[in-house]
Amino acid sequence: MLGILFLWMFWPSFNSVLVDNRIPGRKLGAVCSTYLALAVSAVTAAAMSVLSSPKGKLNMIHMQSCIFAGGVAVGISISVVHQPWEAMTIGLSAAVVSTIGFRYLKTHMQFAFYCHDTCAILSTHGLPGLLGWLAQLLLQIRDFDDHILAIRFAVFHICAIIITISLSLVMGIMTGLLLKWNFWRPPQDKKCFDDQAFWEFPHLAVRK
Structure with a gap:
């Protein structure tokens, strides 16, 4: 949770770098939009965590990973975000998307593809990233006056996301196959959470 607080402090400045510095007030607008998205994202993540829990309790993993999905x-x-309601809707x-993805998609991926997302990268960065790409596409098309330019922009961005996802899948599969080689002596699945198999504990060492 301490890391989340640092991200709350630094994420607005990260996003402000991405806007045009020559337009007055754009950097301040980016900072405010980021804070609004983060605030709405935090409240929504807490609500979705309670609603998706069988016992109606907060999940700390949701609070750690999903509250800054809006950022x-x-x-x-x-x-292309110019209005507060746009940033709040995106957040x-x-x-x-992040909370539901972590709650349900992670489990199904583990059973279907034997893919264990240890740090919830898919639900924290992957799914919100795709959502941000879709929001940027729709908002940018809305600002175009020329329909031909809007179509070209949409085709360019769709091709870019297809190429990005394809390269990510190919490189991920190649990395997984390389790590599965016996040359690297991969750990057994049943020992993935056994610390004693991979770490040395001084208090458990046999004194000679």
Whole structure:
């Protein structure tokens, strides 16, 4: 949670770098939009965590990983976010997608593809990133006056996201196959959470 507080302090400045410095007030607008997206994302993540829990309790993993999903999503589309409600809508949608993805998609991926997302990268950065890409596409098309330019922009961005996802899948599969080679002596699945198999504990060492 301490790391989350640092991200709350630094994420607005990260996003403000992505806007045009020559337009007066754009950097301040980016900072305010990021804070709005983060605030709505935090409240929504807490609500979704309670609603998705069988016992109605807060999940600390949701609070650690999903409350700044709005900052991830709005950071991609910050160049075309001009109104507070746009940033708040993106933050709300990102928190919903991130929490539901962590709650349900992670388990299904583990059973279907034997893919264990240890740090919730997919639900924290992947899904909010795709949502931010979609928001940036829609908001940018809305600002175009020429339909031909809007179509070209949409085709360019769709091709870019397809290429990015394809390269990510190919490189991820190649990395997984390399790590599965016996040459690297991969750990057994049943010992992935056994600390004694990979770490030395001085208080458990046999004194000679």
